[in-house]
Amino acid sequence: MKIFYSIIIVLLLIGCNEDNNSLNAEENIKLNIRVHLMESEAWIHPLGSEMNMWVTESDVRQTIIPEMNSIWSQAKIEWMVEGIINEPIVEYNGFEEDIEYIINSERDDEGRSDPARLPLLYNLMNPSYLSSEIELEKNLFHIYIFPFIGNTSQGNAMNPYGFHSVVGCWTNKHNRGENPEKTLLTEPQTEFVRGSLARTISHELGHVLGLSHSCNNCLMYSRGYELNVAQIVISTEEARRRSGV
Numbered sequence: 282m283k284i285f286y287s288i289i290i291v292l293l294l295i296g297c298n299e300d301n302n303s304l305n306a307e308e309n310i311k312l313n314i315r316v317h318l319m320e321s322e323a324w325i326h327p328l329g330s331e332m333n334m335w336v337t338e339s340d341v342r343q344t345i346i347p348e349m350n351s352i353w354s355q356a357k358i359e360w361m362v363e364g365i366i367n368e369p370i371v372e373y374n375g376f377e378e379d380i381e382y383i384i385n386s387e388r389d390d391e392g393r394s395d396p397a398r399l400p401l402l403y404n405l406m407n408p409s410y411l412s413s414e415i416e417l418e419k420n421l422f423h424i425y426i427f428p429f430i431g432n433t434s435q436g437n438a439m440n441p442y443g444f445h446s447v448v449g450c451w452t453n454k455h456n457r458g459e460n461p462e463k464t465l466l467t468e469p470q471t472e473f474v475r476g477s478l479a480r481t482i483s484h485e486l487g488h489v490l491g492l493s494h495s496c497n498n499c500l501m502y503s504r505g506y507e508l509n510v511a512q513i514v515i516s517t518e519e520a521r522r523r524s525g526v
């Protein structure tokens with residue numbers, strides 16, 4: 282009799298475990314992200330900063346991705362690191378002039394960032410690590426961390442370039458175009474000081490998942506982390522489509 286009850290208990294335990302596993306599997310939509318650390322000689326800003334690539338693989342794994350996942354948990358989206366590539370910029374003919382252009386680019390009178398710098402950033406990416414046309418629709422998302430992506434700009438979703446999104450690890454957005462400083466890895470949770478790489482990356486991935494700046498003091502506009510109900514619906518739908526679940 283004892284053996285009979287033991288078998289029942291074991292069966293029950295196995296049953297519970299399976300339930301838990303399938304519940305967990307359903308909970309998060311897992312999206313793959315490839316992070317490119319764009320290596321180069323330091324880019325020299327006219328105001329003096331020597332902007333090097335200082336973000337490391339462990340910064341990405343231990344600090345940036347966990348904060349991104351905490352932000353995106355409200356849409357039950359989980360970012361899985363597919364790869365972190367230490368990628369030397371492509372040194373084609375005239376690349377130095379193009380970097381010079383990027384470093385000096387500014388917003389126009391209406392506050393729009395300079396679109397002419399985007400193809401130049403795209404040209405610095407190694408073609409063998411980009412997504413092909415077919416892969417673009419699949420479950421692989423790209424973030425390129427450059428030394429700098431233009432004055433008072435911290436990120437761009439790169440919509441016309443297959444969403445090979447870019448962020449700068451040096452920025453002068455918070456000091457309105459003064460000498461660039463290292464971008465924060467994550468933001469202090471209590472009081473907003475300035476935008477971090479984790480939040481900017483989360484914001485650009487929001488665009489990739491179909492979101493616009495349609496909120497206030499939130500992830501997609503101004504400061505904050507929140508996604509509203511409509512944004513959760515849109516991003517979840519796109520995430521499901523891309524991940525095939």
Ligand SMILES: [Zn+2]
Pocket residue numbers: 484488494501
């Ligand atoms: Zn935006």
